[in-house]
Amino acid sequence: MQYRQKTDAELVVLLTLNDEEAFSELYVRYKSKLQYFCFHFLKVESEACDIVQEVFIRIWESRCFINPELSFSSFLYVMARNRVLNYFKHIDVENKIKDILAKQSLEEENIESDLISTEYQDILRTAIEHLPPQRKKIFNMSRIDGMSHKEIAAILNISVYTVQEHISEALAFIRHYFAQHSDLSLGLMLLWII
Missing domain, CATH: 1.10.1740.10 (RNA polymerase sigma factor, region 2, helix turn helix motif)
Structure with missing residues (x-):
């Protein structure tokens, strides 16, 4: 008060x-x-x-x-x-990347897209698995289950701030993990997606 x-x-x-x-x-x-x-x-x-x-x-x-x-x-x-x-800068970079990919032939784009998607999913899954258990649970509730930070806090009986901190730390870890485990072009693209 x-x-x-x-x-x-x-x-x-x-x-x-x-x-x-x-x-x-x-x-x-x-x-x-x-x-x-x-x-x-x-x-x-x-x-x-x-x-x-x-x-x-x-x-x-x-x-x-x-x-x-x-x-x-x-x-x-x-x-x-x-x-x-x-x-908005990140959105702009993402749109430029999409424009570059769109200029390639449809066949090459489909092959490259499948490879990138598969590699991205594998790296993302592995990165999430390396998170501490509570952080992994909170990240999955937020990003996979689409729950709000308030909903997560209520379910886990923790503060919204604690949820926010876990999400922030998880995203930072995943970005770092991508930087270490993917080639430069894929890593740059994924930084904007995450």
């Missing part, structure tokens, strides 16, 4: 001191506004939610470096805007 009465600057000071309740209060204050902001550009609710979760994960990870004297809301919106821009 006392955290609701604090200003953003006061909460950020507490956040820099590793105060999880201060972080939770900032999350509650800005989550919906930030999702609306991202949705305005993306027009896809799940992508907007993912970006907001990534922003707050980065906030927590870099909490010691946040300047409480600067506007926290401006900081959040700049981070969200940058992530939205990166999202």
Whole structure:
């Protein structure tokens, strides 16, 4: 209750001191506004939610470096805007890759597509198998079963933040795994798909 009465600057000071309740209060204050902001550009609710979760994960990870004297809301919106821009850059690169593949003959494209798909699936399956059990379960619930972070948190009786952190760590591990276990062109393509 006392955290609701604090200003953003006061909460950020507490956040820099590793105060999880201060972080939770900032999350509650800005989550919906930030999702609306991202949705305005993306027009896809799940992508907007993912970006907001990534922003707050980065906030927590870099909490010691946040300047409480600067506007926290401006900081959040700049981070969200940058992530939205990166999202569109990734989409643009993916579209360019698709255009290049489309220019190849249909037969070559089908053969290459089958090989890439098979290799991608094998590497992805292996990468997921290397995740710690809880992280693997949460990742599969999110990406395979299509459950929201809130649903996963309720089922596993953990916080939404814990779910977000597991998803973020799983994606980072999978990207790293792809970089180590696939050739460069396939790895670059898959970084945008994941």
